[in-house]
Amino acid sequence: MSIIQIQNLTKIYDGAQIEVRAVDGVNLTFDRGEFTAIVGPSGSGKTTFLNLLGGLDKPTSGSVVVDGTNIWSLSSRRLIDFRLHNIGFVFQAYNLIPVLTARENVAFIMELQGTPKAERNQRTASSAGAEVQRPGSPQSAQ
């Protein structure tokens, strides 16, 4: 059973002189639990492709169906909600919130999802290495 179905996915950036086809007619399916690595040289469109899959960047054409939902047919409000409850992101630059501790950073998404505080505390306590330290502090680098 496929969890993600991509049909004819295309993303074209209108450059100053030429249009750039970052993603050009991709058709793919990913099965539940499947581990996939997307490889390619710098500028080949990997990030654009992942942004289209994650509902961050709007495709020029084509569709992305995640768990039965065509994400690009959703309103912007419902798309944000869909990302919150269905899609996880691990950013290249981590993008932690510097004023929050490591544990608060871990708990932040759960807080957005409306998880009760007791459950958040329990789940973050069980996260490996999530000590109550601020990112960037000397201790957190250990």
Added chain:
Amino acid sequence: MDVMMYIFIIIILLALLFGIINTMLMVVLERVKELGMLMAVGMNKPRIFMMILYESIFLSLTGGFIGIGGGVLIAKYFETHAINLSAWAEAYTDLGYDPFVYTVLDWGLITNVAAMVIITGITAALYPAYKALQQDPSEALRTE
């Protein structure tokens, strides 16, 4: 006299308004990437709007309390220790003023000003908060 006082206060509040708009716009522009990340992971627009609004309100409250506290302390001192303007005593006497000026604490005015500072803080945050909502998450995440 009261009308003149309120005109002065409105001028000061206008300066405060533009000061807060400037500060909060910088807050938004310096945190484009962070705002993009928050939107990407699912923080909805009303929450982002309220986050910027709360920041502005707390900024106004902190500044307001420090300002009012400092002002009250200074005014309290000059309630008993006159501001000595005797160097221009002749001019003041001619105009019918005492060259030794004592301050008067008007708690009604202070309360009004505190309320106006909070309202100004909220008003000033509306445009920066609106600008924050205009961020496109994928674009914002690309910024350095």
